[in-house]
Amino acid sequence: MSKTWTVFKPYLLAAPQAIALAVFLVFPIVLIGVVSFWEFNGYSMTPAFTLDNYIGIFTSQVTLKTYLNTFKFVGLVWLATLLIAYPVAFFLSFHIKKLKWQVLLFLICTIPFWTSNIIRMISWVPLLGKAGLVNQLLMGVGLINQPLEFLLYSDFAVVLGMVHLYIIFMIAPIFNSLMRIDRTLITAAEDMGASGFDVFKEIILPLSAPGIAIGSIFVVTLVMGEFVTVRLMGGGQAASIGKLIQTQIGSLQYPLAAANAIILLTVTLVVVFSILRVVNIRKEL
Amino acid sequence: MMKSRSLSFYLLAAFFALFVLFLYGPMITIFILSLQGPDGTLTFPIRSFGFYWLGQVFQEQRVGNFVEPFKRSIVLGLIVTGLVASMSTLAAMAFRQRFRGSTVLFYLSIAALIVPSILISLGLGVMFQLLGWSTSWLTSGLGAHLTWALPIAFLIMLGIFNRFNPTYEEAAKDLGANDPKTFWEIVLPLILPSLIGVSLLTFTLSYDEFTRTSLVSGQYNTLPLEIFGMTTNVTSPALYALGTLTTLFSFTMIILAYITVSQLSKRQRG
Numbered sequence: 246m247s248k249t250w251t252v253f254k255p256y257l258l259a260a261p262q263a264i265a266l267a268v269f270l271v272f273p274i275v276l277i278g279v280v281s282f283w284e285f286n287g288y289s290m291t292p293a294f295t296l297d298n299y300i301g302i303f304t305s306q307v308t309l310k311t312y313l314n315t316f317k318f319v320g321l322v323w324l325a326t327l328l329i330a331y332p333v334a335f336f337l338s339f340h341i342k343k344l345k346w347q348v349l350l351f352l353i354c355t356i357p358f359w360t361s362n363i364i365r366m367i368s369w370v371p372l373l374g375k376a377g378l379v380n381q382l383l384m385g386v387g388l389i390n391q392p393l394e395f396l397l398y399s400d401f402a403v404v405l406g407m408v409h410l411y412i413i414f415m416i417a418p419i420f421n422s423l424m425r426i427d428r429t430l431i432t433a434a435e436d437m438g439a440s441g442f443d444v445f446k447e448i449i450l451p452l453s454a455p456g457i458a459i460g461s462i463f464v465v466t467l468v469m470g471e472f473v474t475v476r477l478m479g480g481g482q483a484a485s486i487g488k489l490i491q492t493q494i495g496s497l498q499y500p501l502a503a504a505n506a507i508i509l510l511t512v513t514l515v516v517v518f519s520i521l522r523v524v525n526i527r528k529e530l
Numbered sequence: 531m532m533k534s535r536s537l538s539f540y541l542l543a544a545f546f547a548l549f550v551l552f553l554y555g556p557m558i559t560i561f562i563l564s565l566q567g568p569d570g571t572l573t574f575p576i577r578s579f580g581f582y583w584l585g586q587v588f589q590e591q592r593v594g595n596f597v598e599p600f601k602r603s604i605v606l607g608l609i610v611t612g613l614v615a616s617m618s619t620l621a622a623m624a625f626r627q628r629f630r631g632s633t634v635l636f637y638l639s640i641a642a643l644i645v646p647s648i649l650i651s652l653g654l655g656v657m658f659q660l661l662g663w664s665t666s667w668l669t670s671g672l673g674a675h676l677t678w679a680l681p682i683a684f685l686i687m688l689g690i691f692n693r694f695n696p697t698y699e700e701a702a703k704d705l706g707a708n709d710p711k712t713f714w715e716i717v718l719p720l721i722l723p724s725l726i727g728v729s730l731l732t733f734t735l736s737y738d739e740f741t742r743t744s745l746v747s748g749q750y751n752t753l754p755l756e757i758f759g760m761t762t763n764v765t766s767p768a769l770y771a772l773g774t775l776t777t778l779f780s781f782t783m784i785i786l787a788y789i790t791v792s793q794l795s796k797r798q799r800g
Contacts, residue, residue: 254709255632258624261617263635265680269673270642273653280656333549336542350546352788357553359731360780361738363757364773368556371563371770376573378559409552441538462644470646473741477761487648494745499656506649513646 274510281503290500298504308489308505315485318400318475319468322407326464327457329408330415334456335449338423351420358413366406366477373397373405398480406478411467415460422456423449458524462517469513557777564771572767583771596772599756602667603737606752609668610675610736614683615729619721622687626696639681650677651745658746666748674742679735683728690724723794730787734780 284293302308333354341347357365372378373396380392395401426449434444472487486509493502563570567578587596625632654670663669698720702712718725740754747755753776760769 250709255624255627255629258620259629259632259635262621262639262680262684263631265613265617265676266635266638266642269654270638270645270650270677273657274645274649276656276660277649277653280660329549332542332545336546340539340542353550354553356781356784357557359734359738359784360557360777361740361754361757361773363740363754363761364560364777365556367757367761367769367773368560371559371573372556374573378574381574409556412553466644466646470648472648473744473758487646490648490652491745494652494655499652499659502652503656506646506652509646510649513644517644 277503277506280500281507283500283503285498285500288497298500299508301501302504302508311484311486311489312508314483315469315487318403318407318471318485319465321404322411322468323461323464325404325408326412326415327461330412330419330460331453331457334416334420334423337420338426347424354416355413362410362473363477365410366474369402369406369409369478370397373402398478398482400479400483402478402480403475403483406474407468407471410474411464414463414467418459418463419453419456422453426452454524455526458520458526462520465516465520466513469516470509560770561774563767564774566767570767572765572770583767584775586766586768587771587775596753596756599751599753602750603753606667606671606675607733607736609672610679611729611733613676614679614732615725617680618683618687618728619725621684622691623717625688626691639684642677642681645677647678647741650674650742654746664748665746667743667750667752670746670748671743671752674746675736675739678739678742679732682735683732686724686728686731690721690728694721723791726794727787727791730783730790734783734787737783738780 280290281298282294282296283290284295284297285291337347337350341350370377374380375392375394375397377396379396380389383389384392430448431444434448439447470487470490471485472491475483475485475488486505490502490505490509493499493505562576563572563574564583565579565581566576566583567580568582569577570583621635625636651674654673655665658665658670665671694717698716699712702716707715738754739752740758743752744755744758751759757769757772757776760772
């Protein structure tokens with residue numbers, strides 16, 4: 246085998262994937278950056294260098310409010326997924342002893358991820374609607390007299406829907422890092438007289454921090470650009486930046502949509518890098 | 531110690547059970563609601579059971595024509611699967627040795643996963659607009675699907691090659707086999723079960739993809755986009771019936787993937 250071939254082989258093998266990502270990911274995002282400085286005259290865009298699109302965003306109360314609302318969704322969904330995912334992952338990795346059962350129960354958690362998001366959203370309607378199952382049950386037992394309206398087409402419903410869609414992205418990395426914890430560390434700590442809580446605080450939590458970080462990155466970035474759940478579960482009232490960009494694309498205001506997308510991307514990157522600064526995730530990769 | 535542990539076990543087990551209910555409850559609800567008789571509505575209580583609405587899905591006037599979008603989703607899924615399976619296998623093989631730019635490509639793949647999906651849709655839309663091409667499910671839609679399915683498959687393939695024992699390969703090379711021959715006769719048969727599993731999962735990812743494709747599918751919809759359109763104008767259980775059918779389709783793919791992987795690798799070991 247010639248030496249040149251050995252040197253070039255990895256490049257040749259990696260080329261198709263690199264080209265696909267360059268064409269369909271990098272190039273389009275570069276174009277978004279370029280177009281965000283272009284002019285828009287109401288029906289078409291023309292090449293230029295103007296900051297008007299950005300100035301327009303930062304001076305619009307409505308847009309700023311939309312950003313705040315998006316951050317609110319991100320914060321709530323992040324907190325909810327973490328609080329649910331951690332006990333679930335903890336239960337699977339520490340309380341289930343047989344590997345076979347761990348794998349099986351974990352698979353049960355992952356299967357919905359492979360099915361259609363749209364269907365998973367629609368499925369909430371007969372449960373949460375005004376005449377839905379939850380309201381019927383609550384009224385049946387006499388807890389409420391009128392159907393609860395906030396259950397569907399509200400911010401609550403949006404958060405619920407997103408938690409339902411994205412929680413696996415929090416469970417999987419936490420489960421992965423919990424499974425890697427050397428069980429002898431825990432035995433050692435217990436032998437030295439550490440209580441169950443001490444073991445959790447001093448060993449398990451720090452060692453699972455990288456998993457929490459990776460899960461957080463996924464959840465934050467997924468929620469940041471959300472527009473489908475916001476539309477289906479928010480019923481028109483709820484607003485998010487993703488939905489705003491979608492509306493702007495719908496009316497062909499590409500430069501404005503692009504400027505919003507660049508701000509969204511910047512905010513997302515800042516959050517991701519802040520998480521990476523706090524927690525070292527290298528070992529997990 | 532023993533006693534407190536068993537208490538926390540039962541608490542967490544109950545929590546886990548509630549979580550599974552949360553995960554599957556809505557899905558089960560629409561399964562049940564799609565099995566109603568002709569007098570069925572969008573909510574409970576159920577007056578009669580039957581397969582009426584499952585049959586109605588195939589009546590064009592009820593839910594629009596979903597057969598064409600279904601065909602498109604299958605075709606696109608197969609193309610995506612073929613491309614992704616080969617690209618991710620090759621790339622993962624490249625990652626078995628260090629090369630310049632490997633870190634960049636790795637982080638680029640991660641970036642493709644975590645970039646807000648609206649940016650992919652917008653970016654592809656702008657790109658096609660500027661190039662003067664019209665968007666369609668088979669071109670821009672394909673690109674959108676690749677940005678989602680490719681990095682996931684790539685990460686799984688990396689894991690597979692991490693556990694891959696290179697001695698067989700080295701033996702083949704020592705005996706004088708060249709790289710392509712080693713790949714076809716040694717590496718491919720060994721990773722085949724995993725590769726089939728990855729392919730089925732990739733197909734499912736593409737078949738169900740919505741957000742990244744939603745703004746760049748052009749004139750003709752894929753199935754998830756068609757269903758999204760129906761949510762506003764179909765107000766009968768036929769919508770649930772269609773949801774049930776397409777979910778069962780995805781389930782079949784996933785179960786097939788798991789069975790193939792476990793059966794084939796068992797045979798390999800035995």
